[in-house]
Amino acid sequence: MALAHEGTILVTGAAGFIGYHLARRLLEDGCSVVGIDNLSPYYDVRLKRARLARLAKWPGFRFTAMDLADRAAIGELFSGARPAAVVNLAAQAGVRYSLHNPHAYIDSNLVGFTNILEGCRHHGVEHLVFASTSSVYGLNTSMPFSVHDNVDHPLSLYAATKKANELMAHSYSHLYRLPVTGLRFFTVYGPWGRPDMALFLFTDAILGGRPIELFNNGNMRRDFTYVDDIVEGIRRVIDHVPAPDPRFDGAMPDPGISSAPYRLFNIGNNRPVELLHLVEVLEQALGREAEKLHLPMQAGDVPATCADIADLASVVGFRPDTPIETGVPRFVEWYLEEWLPLRKAGVMPAMAAAAAS
Template sequence: MKYLVTGAAGFIGAATSQKLLAAGHVVVGIDNLNDYYDVNLKLARLAHFEDHINFSFIKMDIADRDAMNILFEAEQFDRVIHLAAQAGVRYSIENPHAYADSNLVGHLNVLEGCRHTNVKHLVYASSSSVYGLNEKTPFATHDSVDHPVSLYAATKKANELMAHSYSHLYNLPTTGLRFFTVYGPWGRPDMAPYIFTKKILNGNVIDINNNGDMWRDFTYIDDIVEGVIRSVNVVPTNTPQWKVEDGSPASSSAPYAIYNIGHGSPINLMSFIDSIESELGIEAKKNFRGMQAGDVYKTYADTQDLFEATGYKPEVNIKEGVKNLVSWYKKFYLE
């Protein structure tokens, strides 16, 4: 099959592209290669497969309507995996317009491209951030997600609503994936696992929010990609008997689905830091501080729906995942 992967130079996008190519698919990857974080890291990810016979890369901004229309018409994709977005909770407080451009306008352009070229399935990245003020754990897809605590989360909720409207109006099969705290080799430099590893190695102080009393459902990159690929192969269908009064917000009478992709076992932040310290053989210099704007206390995924639909089950534990992260970081930056 021919796939479009948006955000192909990103953490999840690059890993997903590799998995698709290994399975024999044709992949067109696009990315605007912006400088939100080190462009050299993005280029290094692409270097793994940029010469692959079944891969082509185009530098493109998904917010560019004309360029996106031309791309979809020219390539006629079978399936689209839409992972491009302006990421980061805190950065959405500093630069909200970047989120409107990429996460709202860009997402609309992807939906329009899929609609007009009869793409058979659109799978797109949502986020565990949509659960916002929810305190019931584990977070389940039938829970309300109407109270986001960051603009980033609000744009991801909007993505789900926009996708539903296209599934309903144009019979476009869409699947949204709510990712939970992805980490591992080649990860984003703005995320805590990378920041902690770098600062501990460099002897810098690490900031620990809410005095360490936070919980995250850390999910290894390989497990995330496995969930993405499995979801692509389960295409939602119409369910005429579905009713709003009786159904889950993660399903519909239209060909529409939402799933959580997480490990399903939250780890205390201090335990995660302990794992990094143990792997590095260095004790971190710590600055304990209060909860930061946009943060949530605990994330914890209920992945039962995804398991029932695809058989997805995460396999990589924290010890193995942290070991792989640290090993990659040392090799990439220190050798």
Template sequence: MKYLITGTAGFIGFHLAKKLLDRGDEVIGIDNINDYYDINLKYARLENTGIDKYKIKANHPIQSTIYPSYKFIKMDLSEKEALMEIFKQEGIDVVVNLAAQAGVRYSLINPDAYIEANITGFLNILEACRAYPVKHLVYASSSSVYGANTQMPFSTSDNVDHPLSLYAASKKSNELMAHTYSHLFKIPTTGLRFFTVYGPWGRPDMALFLFIEAISKGEPIQVFNHGKMKRDFTYVGDIVEGIVRVSDRPPVGNKEWDGNNPDPGSSYAPYKVYNIGNSSPVELMDYIGALEKALGKTAVKEMLPLQPGDVPATYADVTDLMRDTGYKPSTPVEQGVANFVSWYNEYYGK
């Protein structure tokens, strides 16, 4: 199979590309390598997959020196003509769109970035899939779409019309846009609502990264909602396994879907939305405890209120994903955090 993966210099995209390449698939990677966080980490991920950072230039394919079936192109999804040309030339089977402007709190500061990357960029992906049909479009949504919902666990059959940040609203918009194209143009689309992904090569703006840097420097860590937070922390290896399983199974439409009692997670069209998480929420203080154990250090904690846009708890119902694909997360938080600490110490030479 030939995959187009957007966001391959990113955390999940990097791991997914390696997984697919190791099983023998062909991968075309796209990333604009923006400076939302340390670009050196993004270049290091690319170099780990055999992409020479010194050869990278805009809209110029770079062949991997490790994987003969991998090439990388630096480009922005807002460049519609360049994107269309890739689809025209390559004969892509499956698209996995992971490129996005991430971050709940940053969306309060720079909302324009979310419209360009998450709305316009995704529209261009949909248009390319329309012009040059693919077998399946898989795209990243987020647990943030559940917003003000408080009933646990979060289910894809729940209404998600009350987002609490522009980031969440942009991800909800992606689901709506995908359904429209599935309906109008019969493009099989699957949205994946990720739940707090962590692990080696993770994003520096995520809690685990911020915590380990502060603890290493002897500085206090910021613990929001006074530690009364629960998150469905999901190890990146489990996430990638789920993405691969989903990508191999394009939706065909739910024959039992009823417009009088519509299920938000499926459709008569070839459209599906899944939660992809650990389905086992962990108290924030226990997560910090696992990090302290792995580091052999105790954190100084600065207790703070809940931040605007944040939710106090997340909990994924992954019943349908397990039923349809056999997905079953297998990495406990203690092991996942230890794996992250081991990578962090090696990468930063600690």
């Protein structure tokens, strides 16, 4: 079923990092895209507006500034757009920020997601795809992390709200037979990324002659996943509408499948990388050596992540395959050729200022 070519696709969080890349890919494929975003000042809004300016070049793109928590506005949006599929990428992100502003996560990730579910329920949406996160694995230490594992021990409110999204989506899928797919993303990076993420912060610090901060003394391993791989996975999942799985056994319930039209997939590179190796690759791409500041582990963080992508590969037919040796130089090329000129023109602030906003 080629939903992406049969009707409008609603992309929430279209001004965000992944939302921008997905909307652009859909538009390049000839799809009609309605994008919404509340343009939250979690990081500098000028970056979000710069992404939107690029999307506005496509005649098939319509954008409305809108908050997911605005129930009436979301209802009107669904009534007018009548999307065939919805990709919910809007959320309050960030593990550490959830320690300081928990209400932002409740409003966006819980209240807002409820409004999306209701919109899909009442307006005949054929497939809801929503972003979850590798953070739901929390205290799990058995790796690679599998969607068939229990994930009841989150370490941050951010992770707890995303696990709640998975439960909420399953209940709607069961009650209303709404086809839903949840995608657990693993450490996404690439051009036009978020300025609070490590690669942006490291690049800005190295070029600015400042030390980079390595938490847990640099003893971290992450399943760094290039944004184009994330977008390819989402793009394929949109057209892969889930059905009830006859293997589901209520006596021994498997978290990764359901008797409802509901599925979960990890999207990660399946190749965890030492943080210090990421820094080495970045140093090579920049031609500069980083000054390193070793710090203790941060609250809510985990020392390692690794995605089991067997289900994604077998069901959807896709495996992310971009190594950091390819992805990091692409990011640096974009940073030097596109990002720095914008900053020098006064369009964008320095990353340190953006991350602090």
